[in-house]
Amino acid sequence: MMKFPRLLLVLAAAAAAAALHAAPAREFSPAIVYDFGGKFDRSFNQSAAEGAAKFTKDTGIAVREFEITNAAQREQAMVQMARRGATIIVAIGFTQASAVERVAKQFPDVKFALVDGVVDLPNVQSINFREQESSFLCGMAAAMASKTGKVGFIGGMDIPLIRKFALGYTEGAHYVNPAAEVFQNMTGTTPAAWGDPTKGAELARSQFGRGADVIFHAAGATGLGVMLAAKETGHLSIGCDSNQNYLHPGSVLTSAVKRVDVAVYKAFAAAKAGTWRAGQTVLGLADEGVGFSLDEFNRALITPEMEARLMQARADIISGKLKVSEYRAQ
Amino acid sequence: MSAPRKLPRWADLGLLPLVSLAAALLVSCGVIALLGESPVQAMRLLVSGAFGSPEAVGYTLYYATNFIFTGLAVAVAYHAGLFNIGCEGQAYIGGLGTGLVCLGLGHLSFWLVLPAAVLAGAAFGGAWALIPAWLQARRGSHIVITTIMFNFIAAALMTYLLVNVLINPGQQSPETREFAAHAWMPAAGDLPGRLGAAFATSPLNLSFVLALAAAAALWVYVWRTRWGYELRVVGQNPAAAVYAGISPGRITVVAMVVSGALAGCLGLNELMGSQHRILIDFPSGAGFVGIAVALMGRNHPVGIVLAAVLFGALYQGGSQLTFDLPRINRDMVVVIQGLVILSCGALENLFRAPLARLFGRVDSK
Numbered sequence: 001m002m003k004f005p006r007l008l009l010v011l012a013a014a015a016a017a018a019a020l021h022a023a024p025a026r027e028f029s030p031a032i033v034y035d036f037g038g039k040f041d042r043s044f045n046q047s048a049a050e051g052a053a054k055f056t057k058d059t060g061i062a063v064r065e066f067e068i069t070n071a072a073q074r075e076q077a078m079v080q081m082a083r084r085g086a087t088i089i090v091a092i093g094f095t096q097a098s099a100v101e102r103v104a105k106q107f108p109d110v111k112f113a114l115v116d117g118v119v120d121l122p123n124v125q126s127i128n129f130r131e132q133e134s135s136f137l138c139g140m141a142a143a144m145a146s147k148t149g150k151v152g153f154i155g156g157m158d159i160p161l162i163r164k165f166a167l168g169y170t171e172g173a174h175y176v177n178p179a180a181e182v183f184q185n186m187t188g189t190t191p192a193a194w195g196d197p198t199k200g201a202e203l204a205r206s207q208f209g210r211g212a213d214v215i216f217h218a219a220g221a222t223g224l225g226v227m228l229a230a231k232e233t234g235h236l237s238i239g240c241d242s243n244q245n246y247l248h249p250g251s252v253l254t255s256a257v258k259r260v261d262v263a264v265y266k267a268f269a270a271a272k273a274g275t276w277r278a279g280q281t282v283l284g285l286a287d288e289g290v291g292f293s294l295d296e297f298n299r300a301l302i303t304p305e306m307e308a309r310l311m312q313a314r315a316d317i318i319s320g321k322l323k324v325s326e327y328r329a330q
Numbered sequence: 331m332s333a334p335r336k337l338p339r340w341a342d343l344g345l346l347p348l349v350s351l352a353a354a355l356l357v358s359c360g361v362i363a364l365l366g367e368s369p370v371q372a373m374r375l376l377v378s379g380a381f382g383s384p385e386a387v388g389y390t391l392y393y394a395t396n397f398i399f400t401g402l403a404v405a406v407a408y409h410a411g412l413f414n415i416g417c418e419g420q421a422y423i424g425g426l427g428t429g430l431v432c433l434g435l436g437h438l439s440f441w442l443v444l445p446a447a448v449l450a451g452a453a454f455g456g457a458w459a460l461i462p463a464w465l466q467a468r469r470g471s472h473i474v475i476t477t478i479m480f481n482f483i484a485a486a487l488m489t490y491l492l493v494n495v496l497i498n499p500g501q502q503s504p505e506t507r508e509f510a511a512h513a514w515m516p517a518a519g520d521l522p523g524r525l526g527a528a529f530a531t532s533p534l535n536l537s538f539v540l541a542l543a544a545a546a547a548l549w550v551y552v553w554r555t556r557w558g559y560e561l562r563v564v565g566q567n568p569a570a571a572v573y574a575g576i577s578p579g580r581i582t583v584v585a586m587v588v589s590g591a592l593a594g595c596l597g598l599n600e601l602m603g604s605q606h607r608i609l610i611d612f613p614s615g616a617g618f619v620g621i622a623v624a625l626m627g628r629n630h631p632v633g634i635v636l637a638a639v640l641f642g643a644l645y646q647g648g649s650q651l652t653f654d655l656p657r658i659n660r661d662m663v664v665v666i667q668g669l670v671i672l673s674c675g676a677l678e679n680l681f682r683a684p685l686a687r688l689f690g691r692v693d694s695k
Contacts, residue, residue: 038660066653067660070614072533072604073649076389079531080653094502098607117502159493159504159610189485191611 030055030268031064031086033077035093036191038067041221043241044260048092048115050242051264059272074099082107088271090115090264094161100124111276113267115260116161122278127263130284131161132168133317134256135216136324137285137292137310138238139172141254142214143180144306145236150181152207152215154200154226156193158186164327165218165240165256171324175313183207187222197225204229204237214238214253227252236301245297253301255293263289286318337686343633347626347674349681351640354673358666365662367655376666379650380643386650388518388532394635394642395534395599396613398541400620401638402548403592405629409552410585411565416462416477417593418617419484424455424594426488429506429601429608436510443513447602448540448595455594456587458484463586467579473586485611492610505609515603535603537595544592545631551588561585593617625675644670 032052037045052063064086066077074096081089082103088111091100097117104112104121111123118126142151153169155162166184173180185203187193200222204215208229215230216238217223223240224247230237231251239245239255246252263283270276283289292310294302302310316322337346359369380390400417407414414420427450435443462476492504516536518529552558564571564581571578600612619641626640627633648663673680 065656069649069660069663070645071600071609071612072389072392076649077653095610097501097503098505098508098605098609157610158489160497160502189482189489 027085027087028061028272029064029084029086030061030088030090030271031081032066032090032264033074033081033092033096034065034067035095036068037093037194037220039065041194042224042244042247043220044258045092045220047242047258047260048090048264051261052090052268054261055265055268061272063268071095075103078103078112079106082110086110088113088268088276090267091117092260092264093117111271111278113264115263118280125267125276125278125281127267127281127283129258129260129263129290130282130324130326131164131256131258131290132171132324132326133285134258134290134292135165135168135218136172136175136317137313138216138254138256139169139174139182140176140310140313141172141292141302141306142169142216142236142238143173143176144309145253145301146177146180146212146214148211148213149177149179150183150211150213152183152204152212153185154203154207154215154217154219154223155184155186156219156222157188157191160327162186162218165216167327168324169216172313175322176309181211183210183212187219194220194222196222197228200225201229205233208233208235216240216256218256239293243293243295245293245295249297250300252298254298257291257293259283259289259291284318285314337682337689341685341689343628346678346681346685349685350674350678351670353681354666354669357669357673361662361665362658365657367657372651372655372658375651375654376644376647378647379654380647384528385532386646388529388534389646390639390642391538392533392535392599392604392642393645394638395538395541395603396596396616397619397623397638397641398545398635399595399599400593400617401623401627401634402544402631403589404620404624405627405631405634406548406552406561406592407585407589408624408629409558409565410561410581411568412466412582412585412589413474414459414477414586414589414593415474415621416459416480416617417589417620418613418615419477419481420455420458420590420593421596421613421617422481422484422488422611423458424451424590425597425601425608425612426491427451427454427594428597429509432509432513432602433506433608436513438512440512440514440516444515447513447598451594451597452591453594456591458594459586459590460583463583466586467582473582481617489610492608496608498607503609506607509602509606513602514606515598517603533604535599537599537603540595540598542635544595545635548592549631557584593620622671622675626671640670641667 034045039045039049056063064081068074078089090113092115094117097119100112100114101119104124108123113125115127151173153166170182173182187199200219204226207215214236215226217226218240227237227248231248236253238253241258243257244255362369362372379386381387403417404414428447431447431450435446462473462480465471465476466473496506497504498507518534519526560576560581564578568578596613623634623637623641626637644667651658652660
């Protein structure tokens, strides 16, 4: 069919015009697109927002931000940012992959960074995390802290990324206690599952009722309900993505930290310094991209023996002695 | 004391909604002022964001296309006295049908794919509405409850399919591979000449024309055919319908299937027209907005098209607002939309009496 090449031509012309228009006197202008969860989910997106805020604080350069409410807005927001002269656009979340791919092709002069996804283009940096490694350590911590030998996992939506967390967690728990029972629940089937603390609390109560005494959540804002339920019923919870130990001191065993903030900050800083590179970046325990948090809020919950075992496992995973499987979508 | 006067027809259909809309925007301005932004600038951005350039108009009409389909779907069920809250799920499953056709037949000519995709979308959406309809007609299960529940079943089914079956291998995101180019809905940007170039960057596509055609077809169906007459009789008086030899059960099923089929067409715009793949939660609430659109449009196709454009404008202008004014976030846009729904739908009668009094005074002079 004839019309498609023509469409591409028009797009290319528009992109070229935009690039020419924006090219002279381009100042460094960073931008970031958050996903459905929104900037203040106290978890994944918020971690990214903190990285952006730190960059603004350190350099005085404002970061243009956008929170999407429907699928079409991803592409729209990125196109607008690119047109208004954004130097680098960071997209948060795996759902943005296809939008990044399309817009990056339209604006070859703009740098893109995608967190939690892979786009193979010369102007895209794909930043991924080995969540299974931190989940593994949290599984170990859970099994060591558990008195009943039963631990729980509550995910947001049943998607490959969350299965990755669940698998690492289960392996970690079984590494410590091969007989450990791991309960798994997913909160829902729509993106609302990331923002439903009430349901998170209900699921947590039901798992506690079945005998679990530690629950790990990978459910965004839904996890806040999980953690509250754990506090109210006198059990333990494990936070996710951001360090959530401070939320309920004494009841949050630890948090599986994913340093999205560092990744965002580094992407901006590298782009500013001119050292930014496209390609794949995978951050694991070795790069301190993921880890478990230990601070004054959970110091009393992690005994020296637990800490020693966790540190040993951490070293073994980094050295490759201990293998953690990664969930792969078929 | 005079009895409450009736408004002239043009004022009832044209002026009253405009007054309600103006009131909603005025209240929004107050909230925006409280947030520390200039209401004048915000309203200017809202309008120019929605209609200021061909691209903006393209986005507005693109969103409106979704709302026309779901608004018509709600309206046709309403005329049969049914409240279909399941458009979200019917659109989701309808999109599955459309998407499967695009994935399977995408290598053929577009003119073969298009009718197949329309039929599949309508068939899947209609089938999804058939079950609650049948339950209502035969077992008396209330359609409001069952259609709400079917939204969740649809979401669960689609998540399962996209995560386990249809996912493009080797990626995180639960979505299918991209449709072959023959299965892409021709975009407004493909139009020849300057018109095409102006719309090149917006997702507006042929589905908009299909949506308008559906609106016209619905008008003929509801007001100009015997089937539509039966539909309205059942909606207004089921007992009279039985007396006239019309089976309310049959009409319930027919109305719901037509409703589901209309909602199922959303995938034409969203998947074939814009995303070119099946992805998770692509209706993003358009099924629920359809309820507001049908209410505001008084369940008449012309009203629905206008209300859909208004909501499209709020969507597009609103996203422009959050883009340019950092202190206004996406939740504020939801507040504006909510105020419009509240004022035009729920508080419709707030301005009716004062307006009628005003007209009465003018008349008596």
